[in-house]
Amino acid sequence: MAKKRSQSVPRKPRTDAQRNRERILEVAKEAFTRFGADASLDDMARQAGVGAGTLYRHFPTRDTLIEAVYRGEVEKIAAAQRKFAATLPPVEALRAWMLLFVDHIAAKQIIAPALNSVVGGPSKLYEGSRVLIQGAIDALVKRAIKSGDIRKDLDPFDLLRALIGASYTASAPGWQQSARRLVDILITGSRPRK
Template identity: 45%
Template sequence: MTTGAGKPLRADARRNREKILTAAARVFAEEGLDAHLERVAKEAGVGSGTLYRNFPTRELLIEAAYRNELSRLCDAAPDLLAAMPPHEALRAWMGRFIDYATAKLGMADALRAVVDSGVNPYAQSRELIMTALTSLLDAATTAGTIRPDISAPDMFAALTGVALASGKPDQREQAERLLDLILDGLRHRTAL
């Protein structure tokens, strides 16, 4: 990770930035656009000066927090595939998708404010998600554990439906059951 001037960030600066982005996603998801940036700094365990040095405006912080959540989701796919069988990696990623969608839904008002300022935080989001999802589906299909006729856009639609219907934190158990149901429907079955 580098600064705007192209210099690499020191390790402590990288950690502080990551803590700020994680706290910001959580605070904006809980409180929306009215969230106080001082609360973000406090939850991140940094001073206000550190927060503003990294993110001089609310819009820059919101955009960076959203993009960080998106990166976490998409970057998880290869790590999950390296750590577990493909169908388990797919299921673990599906749970992470719900985490991402829950944060995104919670940040909706804040993200709309960013869009209103002329910035599109969603640029390339779908493409990045489709790439991650395709890699997981392809690995599970190649392993013979899921049907080969499911496309990444169809899976994205199913996951989005679960997130919209059960994406609130207090609905997590229902979301997990629905994700299991989707995965059961994807399992490869031999003809009788």
């Protein structure tokens, strides 16, 4: 009775499948940032040297592919929260994180559309990412509230919504300064009424 994989253990994926999956992800990342969220999937398949069927088996819908591509990005943002919280005073941590958020989002145009669901749209696809992002800003806001720098009744979501707006318009010239100013306004507006 050494090994028996009758049905429970799904068997480890074949190496070629794994390789293909990664090639597709690579190509997709490139394609999405170049052509936006509606780049041709068939093209990506061709460019990754696989058939369309393979692509669609790995990523049944466009959304699953997008999600897979930008999951890494989301994890970076979540990780940054921990770093900022550990090294900066509450308000500065929040500010730094908000700026980073806008930066990263803006860099990858893909994400913006997907974020709709992050903040509560109908699709349940991005649930995992939603949890990460929300957890990050929740922690930062909670900390800033505790230190008395932020109004007690602030809903972190409100800030998130505004940030998404900023990222949507990130193509416009001078958006970086604008984003910085917007973050300032938001933080100022979130301080306790004196």
